[in-house]
Amino acid sequence: MRILVVEDEQNLRSLTVKRLEEEGYSVDACEDGREALEYASMTEYDAIILDILLPKLDGLQVLRTLRAKKDRTPVLLLTARGAVEDKVEGLNSGADDYMAKPFSYEELLARLRVMIRRQAVDVTENRLELADLSLDLNTREVRRGGKIIQLTQKEYALLEYLMCNKGLVLSREKIEQHIWNYDYEGGSNVIDVYIRCLRKKIDDGYPNKLIHTVRGMGYVMREQA
Numbered sequence: 443m444r445i446l447v448v449e450d451e452q453n454l455r456s457l458t459v460k461r462l463e464e465e466g467y468s469v470d471a472c473e474d475g476r477e478a479l480e481y482a483s484m485t486e487y488d489a490i491i492l493d494i495l496l497p498k499l500d501g502l503q504v505l506r507t508l509r510a511k512k513d514r515t516p517v518l519l520l521t522a523r524g525a526v527e528d529k530v531e532g533l534n535s536g537a538d539d540y541m542a543k544p545f546s547y548e549e550l551l552a553r554l555r556v557m558i559r560r561q562a563v564d565v566t567e568n569r570l571e572l573a574d575l576s577l578d579l580n581t582r583e584v585r586r587g588g589k590i591i592q593l594t595q596k597e598y599a600l601l602e603y604l605m606c607n608k609g610l611v612l613s614r615e616k617i618e619q620h621i622w623n624y625d626y627e628g629g630s631n632v633i634d635v636y637i638r639c640l641r642k643k644i645d646d647g648y649p650n651k652l653i654h655t656v657r658g659m660g661y662v663m664r665e666q667a
């Protein structure tokens with residue numbers, strides 16, 4: 443999952459990026475409203491964490507511009523403490539959630555998970571399921587047929603993205619956009635390499651394969667080929 447953090451206070455910005463990266467998110471960050479719109483126009487983010495008080499364009503203007511362009515990316519607004527009118531205006535302008543500063547990262551992460559989950563095709567409680575494969579979005583535990591499967595952070599991120607979109611064919615470009623950020627410089631076959639690793643852990647030894655290649659198009663998770 444790829445997140446954009448828009449925050450002009452440098453310490454808060456870098457701390458937020460660090461915490462999100464520790465959770466396995468791929469993160470881009472910028473410091474003013476105009477940059478935020480540029481980033482959002484170039485990449486399909488899974489969520490945007492948007493401060494309201496920003497240079498050039500404020501967070502509410504950014505949010506309204508996005509929504510006017512039919513961009514439905516989930517947005518979590520950060521408001522100054524006690525700024526109730528900001529909160530109301532933010533929600534009216536199409537924000538999905540808001541948090542007052544200072545906030546705890548545990549809460550931020552929990553709310554982020556909820557926002558992203560709402561976007562997913564089909565989620566039961568906090569789990570994504572397909573056949574006998576299940577992913578717990580809170581604990582990040584992955585099981586197939588009851589057996590726990592250990593994944594690296596990137597493998598988990600890839601599997602989570604595929605499972606959130608199960609049944610949909612995802613192109614390599616789209617997968618790459620959602621799993622890696624702009625700092626990433628890898629070969630064009632990196633997605634294939636990660637898919638191979640995932641298959642080994644998820645599908646090897648099971649008669650019903652869940653990860654499928656769609657020739658010329660990309661990858662899809664579903665029960666039948």
Ligand code: CA
Nearest residue numbers: 450493495496
């Ligand atoms: Ca600010």
